Amino acid sequence: MSPWSWFLLQTLCLLPTGAASRRGAPGTANCELKPQQSELNSFLWTIKRDPPSYFFGTIHVPYTRVWDFIPDNSKEAFLQSSIVYFELDLTDPYTISALTSCQMLPQGENLQDVLPRDIYCRLKRHLEYVKLMMPLWMTPDQRGKGLYADYLFNAIAGNWERKRPVWVMLMVNSLTEVDIKSRGVPVLDLFLAQEAERLRKQTGAVEKVEEQCHPLNGLNFSQVIFALNQTLLQQESLRAGSLQIPYTTEDLIKHYNCGDLSSVILSHDSSQVPNFINATLPPQERITAQEIDSYLRRELIYKRNERIGKRVKALLEEFPDKGFFFAFGAASQ
Ligand SMILES: *[C@@H]1O[C@H](CO)[C@@H](O)[C@H](O)[C@H]1NC(C)=O
Ligand SMILES: *[C@@H]1O[C@H](CO)[C@@H](O)[C@H](O)[C@H]1NC(C)=O
Numbered sequence: 001m002s003p004w005s006w007f008l009l010q011t012l013c014l015l016p017t018g019a020a021s022r023r024g025a026p027g028t029a030n031c032e033l034k035p036q037q038s039e040l041n042s043f044l045w046t047i048k049r050d051p052p053s054y055f056f057g058t059i060h061v062p063y064t065r066v067w068d069f070i071p072d073n074s075k076e077a078f079l080q081s082s083i084v085y086f087e088l089d090l091t092d093p094y095t096i097s098a099l100t101s102c103q104m105l106p107q108g109e110n111l112q113d114v115l116p117r118d119i120y121c122r123l124k125r126h127l128e129y130v131k132l133m134m135p136l137w138m139t140p141d142q143r144g145k146g147l148y149a150d151y152l153f154n155a156i157a158g159n160w161e162r163k164r165p166v167w168v169m170l171m172v173n174s175l176t177e178v179d180i181k182s183r184g185v186p187v188l189d190l191f192l193a194q195e196a197e198r199l200r201k202q203t204g205a206v207e208k209v210e211e212q213c214h215p216l217n218g219l220n221f222s223q224v225i226f227a228l229n230q231t232l233l234q235q236e237s238l239r240a241g242s243l244q245i246p247y248t249t250e251d252l253i254k255h256y257n258c259g260d261l262s263s264v265i266l267s268h269d270s271s272q273v274p275n276f277i278n279a280t281l282p283p284q285e286r287i288t289a290q291e292i293d294s295y296l297r298r299e300l301i302y303k304r305n306e307r308i309g310k311r312v313k314a315l316l317e318e319f320p321d322k323g324f325f326f327a328f329g330a331a332s333q
């Protein structure tokens with residue numbers, strides 16, 4: 001995961017009260033990882049009522065990477081709660097198809113018509129490279145589970161020429177070697193949704209697909225081209241071996257397992273965005289980066305927290321004798 005997608009992922013998260021003002025040191029999780037109950041930090045907040053309700057911060061990485069570090073009290077709270085709410089209901093086929101169509105260009109358009117020629121060609125070249133590398137990136141374990149490189153590439157990028165540029169940018173960010181290696185195991189939030197279903201809990205979602213999708217579609221053309229260009233420049237440096245990804249999924253997992261919420265959520269601040277590629281950006285581009293940053297913060301953090309907060313409050317008031325478990329992304333995709 002690149003700084004740029006890191007930044008976007010973070011803006012897609014719900015900020016727990018109190019965590020916003022602290023800033024972690026990105027890339028350095030300085031706790032010793034010991035899966036001993038007494039030493040585990042949790043991402044669980046309790047709403048004191050009878051029965052209690054809970055907020056739990058999930059993460060969008062394979063659950064097997066974090067499960068042993070989630071304390072028993074959090075797992076117990078999940079089991080005890082009769083109703084589980086997520087941001088979106090990812091087990092609902094409607095949610096998935098609505099997300100997919102929200103990411104598509106209007107009927108009849110495709111990227112070749114929309115993107116500047118230079119960007120389009122670099123994008124195409126990069127995806128050809130990814131397709132070529134995919135079989136080498138996959139692990140024996142993934143192959144053992146019957147996951148094929150062609151299938152995986154098509155599942156992630158098959159329809160790329162029909163996607164809106166902003167979603168292609170996010171897609172390119174998720175097509176790195178480390179991210180590919182982690183495909184095939186459900187991510188924690190999806191795993192919890194599957195468990196809730198298996199355990200026949202009542203489930204629900206506080207957000208509509210449009211509410212998560214439209215803000216990103218609301219970035220204007222020059223902003224999106226800027227972001228896509230920066231993303232491609234970064235991937236091209238990676239390919240050339242002149243850039244190491246500073247924040248990887250591994251760091252995110254380590255911070256999460258360390259219970260280091262401030263780093264999981266806010267290792268980014270506005271001033272870092274323009275520098276996500278080492279080279280200093282020219283003044284005009286710096287302004288564009290800052291405009292994108294404040295737009296996304298406003299739309300995806302502040303407005304969304306307010307919306308989610310209202311809906312949670314309404315649910316708790318409407319059903320005072322129910323135990324809710326709210327599982328929202330601490331850093332989600
Ligand atoms: C995009 O939005 C920015 C900031 O609001 C503005 O300065 C710029 O002119 C807009 N570009 C286009 C193509 O609309
Ligand atoms: C991409 O970014 C580079 C470096 O900031 C810039 O020189 C170039 O003109 C940009 N390309 C496009 C098509 O925006």
Ligand SMILES: *[C@@H]1O[C@H](CO)[C@@H](O)[C@H](O)[C@H]1NC(C)=O
Nearest residue numbers: 237238242243244277278279
């Ligand atoms: C970015 O900076 C790091 C150290 O700060 C350096 O090792 C790396 O080579 C730089 N990458 C580019 C593309 O300049």
